[in-house]
Amino acid sequence: xKKLSDMPDTSRFVKTSxxxxxxxxxxxxxxxxxxxxxxxxxxxxxxxxxxxxLAPNLPRxxxxxxLAHELGHCLYGGFYxxxxxxxxxEIAERKAMKWAIKKLLPIAWIREQLKxxxxxxxxxxxxxxxxxxxxxxxxxxxxxSGLLPKEEDLNG
Numbered sequence: 570x571k572k573l574s575d576m577p578d579t580s581r582f583v584k585t586s587x588x589x590x591x592x593x594x595x596x597x598x599x600x601x602x603x604x605x606x607x608x609x610x611x612x613x614x615x616x617x618x619x620x621x622x623l624a625p626n627l628p629r630x631x632x633x634x635x636l637a638h639e640l641g642h643c644l645y646g647g648f649y650x651x652x653x654x655x656x657x658x659e660i661a662e663r664k665a666m667k668w669a670i671k672k673l674l675p676i677a678w679i680r681e682q683l684k685x686x687x688x689x690x691x692x693x694x695x696x697x698x699x700x701x702x703x704x705x706x707x708x709x710x711x712x713x714s715g716l717l718p719k720e721e722d723l724n725g
Contacts, residue, residue: 582697583673585633588640592621597643599636601625609635611642619643630694634669634703641668667710673699674707676716 592599602622604610608631611621621639623632642648645668647661674697687693690708694701711717 582678583637584698585629585636588633588636588672592636592640592643595619595644597621597640599623608632609639611639611648613643613648630698630700630703633673633698634700637669637673638665641665641672644668666706669703670707670710673697674704676711679707679711679717 589599597619599621601624604622604624607624608627609621609623611619613619619642621636621643623635623639627635642661642665645664647664649658649661674693678697679693682693682696687696690701690704693699693704697704708717
């Protein structure tokens with residue numbers, strides 16, 4: 570498994586189709602599946618192959634965010650089972666989310682948008698075609714990582 574620090578930071582805008590192409594290139598199979606509680610889930614078989622299930626009829630923005638998160642599990646975040654201790658689950662979830670954030674909202678792109686006058690989460694969500702909560706999570710990650718000024722510093 571690669572390290573997140575090995576992932577290049579780019580300001581290129583990532584579309585949902587880019588994620589599907591990446592999955593195909595990496596051999597990750599994606600299917601729709603009626604899921605009771607989640608928008609998506611990923612599993613790894615005993616031979617290291619990864620599969621992603623997406624709930625059908627997800628709103629476009631939610632599909633993009635969910636697919637990126639599950640690809641994060643497949644490519645960087647790892648897996649756990651329901652008997653895993655909480656800290657192991659939290660580590661895998663955090664790694665998958667970091668991968669999705671870096672892929673969909675790279676810091677270079679965010680800085681560029683800030684210079685172009687975007688200030689609100691909803692504006693970034695519109696530009697990136699993502700749910701507003703995903704954008705909030707990305708800003709929190711970058712702020713706590715010291716890569717962006719705190720929200721109160723941005724708003725004056």
